[in-house]
Amino acid sequence: MKILIAEDDDRLRKNIVHMIKREIHQVEAVDNGQDALDYAQYNEYDLLILDWMMPKLSGIDVCKEVRKRGYTGGILMLTARDDTADIIQGLDIGADDYLVKPVKMEELLARVRALLRRKDKPIEQVIQVEGFLLQLDSRILLRNNEAIELTKKEFLLLEYLFINKGRVLTRDQISLHIWGYDQDISNNALDALVKLVRKKIDENKRKSIIQNVRGIGYKLRDSYV
CATH class of the missing domain: 1.10.10.10 (Winged helix-like DNA-binding domain superfamily/Winged helix DNA-binding domain)
Incomplete structure (x- = not known):
């Protein structure tokens, strides 16, 4: 499985990359929304993990744009926003799931596994x-x-x-x-x-x-x- 992580917090991004690589997935990582959009346009990913607030483009903007361009893989949003209206907004524009910060790694990995098990992914059901x-x-x-x-x-x-x-x-x-x-x-x-x-x-x-x-x-x- 190939996963793109877009997170501007250096420590959190490195921790997520390390943990997901241990799950035997290919991982690429960027620290801003514009790079995330560019990577998603020219590479095929099974899952995008997007921070809500990033430089250049927000995770929400990236999510909305990649869906508009036909991306059908999973999208997991990381957000400090726990307001119900914000969460609904993210899901409505194309995110599959969200995780409120501070992130617990075991929960993040569980969400990643769940999204990669979806029937439109290459993992057999x-x-x-x-x-x-x-x-x-x-x-x-x-x-x-x-x-x-x-x-x-x-x-x-x-x-x-x-x-x-x-x-x-x-x-x-x-x-x-x-x-x-x-x-x-x-x-x-x-x-x-x-x-x-x-x-x-x-x-x-x-x-x-x-x-x-x-x-x-x-x-x-x-x-x-």
């Missing part, structure tokens, strides 16, 4: 791996057409692995997706969660579909036999 079918919108996992009951964190683990099937994900990336930015999570907590999920989904297979990559993290196994 139903992901099939071997005998498993993961339905992202309804948060249901089927194994051979039988539903497996999962907790929220168990689903988030599988969601991240299925979306990134074929990739090795680090422990930090997985923990961030499940518990968020501000949580201090030990390796034992992640290992315990993986163990619980394996117990639910692997039946009597010799190998788990969740493969441990020593010293790095986890991935979905290429061949589940």
